[in-house]
Amino acid sequence: MDFLFENDWKAPCPYNPKLCLKDIIIYDTTLRDGEQTPGVCFTKDQKLEIAIKLDELGVDQIEAGFPRVSEKEKEAVKAIANQGLKADILALCRTRKEDIDAAIDCDVDGIITFVATSPLHLKYKFGGKSLDEIIKMATEAIEYAKDHGLFVAFSAEDGTRTRIEDLIKIHKKAEEYKADRVHIADTTGSSTPQAMYFMVNMLKKYLNIDIGVHCHNDFGFAVINSIYGLMAGAKAVSTTVNGIGERAGNTALEELIMSLIVLYDVKLDLNLEVLPELCRLVEKYSGISLPKNKPIIGELVFSHESGIHVDAVINNPLTYEPFLPEKIGLKRNIILGKHSGRRAVEYKLKLMGINATEEQICEIVKRVKETRERGIEVSDEVFKKIVEEVIR
DSSP states (O other): TTTTTTTBBOOOOTOOOOOOOOOOEEEEEETTTGSTTTOOOOOOHHHHHHHHHHHHTTSSEEEEEOGGOOOHHHHHHHHHTTTTOEEEEEEEEEESSHHHHOOOOOOOOOOEEEOOOSSSHHHHHHSSSSSHHHHHHHHHHHHHHTTTOOOEEEETTGGEEEEEEEHHHHHHHHHHOOOSEEEEEEEEEEEEEHHHHHHHHHHHOOOOOOEEEEEEEESSSSOOOOHHHHHHTTOOOEEEEEGGGGGGOOBBBHHHHIIIIIIIOOOOOOGGGGGGHHHHHHHHOOOOOOOOTTTTOOOTTTTEOOOOHHHHHHOOOGSOSSSGGGGTTOOOOEOTTTTTTTHHHHHHHHTTTTTOOOHHHHHHHHHHHHHTTTOOOBOOOHHHHHHHHHHH
């Protein structure tokens, strides 16, 4: 592509603000929160294969599972922890010693321990426990885990529906007990980007440890809420491959990282060509099919049919693509159909090594449109048949 310079792989976005961020920590929870998608159950081998692929991509931390769920879950987490991956391996724990002991038995590098903090959860989940009682549970768990040499992240479940003064209070206590990081969990996806920015910004004023954000996608805000959290000063961000997870899912790994890289000029040390393979692997093992127009890695994302678009894309793909598909190991596809023009037909003929006259090209274009309008998909095989008929 002669028109491209060395780094000219994305369309310019001169009006987008830049995130002046370094050393963002991506901790992926596909194998834990992603597996909590109703109907999803990864085998030990599947979990291990996904973990290896996440490590090839270059994520910083992998939340491998919840060891107290079952013996098989414990075996899977231990297998991942002993695989020798570059990523740190974490396990989820409630604020209970038996949960932490199970994680220790798995040889993990650290844990994410969580407890609910919102008034709604305190009343209906904990039978009216006070915030002080919850804080005692949290600090005892943090202290116990730190005494055993673990990295500890503390997560305030339903944090976005917790009063900000209570959120500050419990996270301040977590810091005092030597937690390495605290998380704001948007457990029901109920935060807005502005609210997430406010909460992280307030915590930054009172804390001196790293803050992470864990967002759900109930209103379709998971990615933008995560970005706003990072803009406010959060350092860590939780993701799942393909955005799988409970209800509407979590922050989609592929959407978040490409948004940060392309739109916000954030430097992430990732092997992006692994991304499509990882997404297809999780699609296969989760049984959750990706929509064809799924952002970043959907089948149609780099496909073009409209004649106006195809003309421009052939000259310079960035006219109708935000970044080149080759950046993540994909290829563009010119689709023939009702909206196709002669340029698309010429492009396909060139790929096939076929020369045609002006009159033949016009006839092929006409038949392509007619074929699609009869409800027949113009596949390469169908197109070849049309070409043979016209040229013969």
